[in-house]
Amino acid sequence: MRTEIVAGKRAVLEAVRSGVVDEVLVAKGSRRSPGMRDVVAAARAAHVAVREVDRADLDALDADHRGVSARLLKVAPMLGERDLASREWAADAIVVVLDGIEDPQNLGAAARTVEAAGASMLITRTHRSAPPTAAAVRASAGALLHLSHARVANLSRALDRLRDEGFTTVGLDERAERSIFDERCPDGRVALVVGSEGAGISRLVREHCDLLVSVPMHGKVGSLNAAASLAVVLYAYVLASRGRSAR
DSSP: OOOSEEESHHHHHHHHHHTOEEEEEEETTOOOOHHHHHHHHHHHHTTOEEEEEOHHHHHHHOTTOTTEEEEESOOOOOBOTHHHHHSOOOTTOEEEEEESOOOHHHHHHHHHHHHHTTOSEEEEESSSSOOOOHHHHHHTTTGGGTSOEEEESOHHHHHHHHHHTTOEEEEEOTTOSSBTTTSOOOSSOEEEEEEBTTTBSOHHHHHTOSEEEBOOOOSSSOOOOHHHHHHHHIIIIIITTTTSOOO
16 A cells, blocks of 8 residues: 555445555544444454544544544555566456546546456556545545556556557547547457546657547537546446456
8 A cells, every 4th residue: 555544434444355454543432324334343354453532633644534544554565667567467457547647536536447347457657646645545435455556657668568568558538530439449458548637648648559549428518537538438448348347
């Protein structure tokens, strides 16, 4: 994991399930809602200590704790560019590459979709990109705790490494001539590249994509946000072509 504290019921629950929690901290006098009871039950089943603390103590750790936080037992190593070549990829592996997503809420929302779709890895930039902070983990509903996540300095070079590993790189670009309904998803390993809501994918990254596709828009709104676009393309384009998720 990339942070020592996780806050919020869903994020703490997923942290407990992922086996990285040292102890769960519950605010004294907090209402034992179904969500809170699930957290406590999961912690006890995993033999993780549950301790009641003053709400002010939780406020000092994360102001948006909603009555519960967790201290992490260990931190998972952040992957880098070299890990792309050393990993044993499944024949139909899916990788999602985020180019320029700077808001931790957007990173979390995207990570939640990536994990739910069964993708093998999430790749983001080290610069001008949201780091996997506690806020991002909370926004991901704990999904970032389950994902393999690589942060790289050069996305174009990372795409070249993935191509060497047999991936077809597909960029999501609203200016693409063909939509996800016109272009069949490639077979085998696929790396799906998604840019920021405003700028989209950068020019150099776009040039390193094997093909570009768009999401057709039939309403009055001109585009979807990055996380929504990612969900549409993962499920309606990539997974639909396979009939199942891939690891």
